[in-house]
Amino acid sequence: MKKVTIVLGGLLSLLALSTGVRADRPPRTILSFTTMYGVDGPFVGADNAIRGVPGDELPWRIAGTVKGRLATNGNLSITVRGLVFTDDPEVPPELRGTNDESEFRALVSCLSEDGNQVVTKNVTTQGFPATPSGNSNIETRIELPESCVAPIVFILAGSEDKWFAVTGAELGG
8 A cells, every 4th residue: 555655646746746736735726817808999900019919900809708717737728709800990891790710829928037037928829719700618738937927818819929809808888
C-alpha cells in the first residue's frame, strides 16, 4: 500500500508542476463573466487596440448571451450565443445580424511580471466552430503565464487576429 501511495503522490506532484497549480489546492476561478462588449464605435479598427489587439473593421454585438470562466489551471470555457454584425449602415445589408466566420477563437490577455517590468502576455486558443447565427462553444486549456493580473478575454475571428467581443459591458442607452 505504501508503494501505491508514494507513486500516486509523485504523480500528483508532477501534475501540479505541469499545470502550475499546487497539488493540495483545486483550481480556482480567476475570472467569471456573463457579459461582453461587441466591437463598436472608436474600438472598430486598429486605432484603439486593446493590449495590442485591434478591433474588427466592422461593428459587432452580442444579440444573445455569453458566459465564460477562466480557472487557475488554464481551463477556459466560453459559451457564446448571437455574436453577430450590428445593423449599422456601415455593415453591408447582407451581413447585418449574421456571423461570416466559420470559427471563433479566444484570446486571454494578462499583465505579467518580467523582472521589474510589467508586460502584456496574450494567449490564443485554436479555432472552435461558429454558426452563421453567431453561436460557439469554446472549451479548452491554455498555458497561462506564471502571473496573470487583470485578465481580459477576447473573442477573435478564426481567420485573423481581430476581436469581435471583449469582456466588459455597454451600460445604458
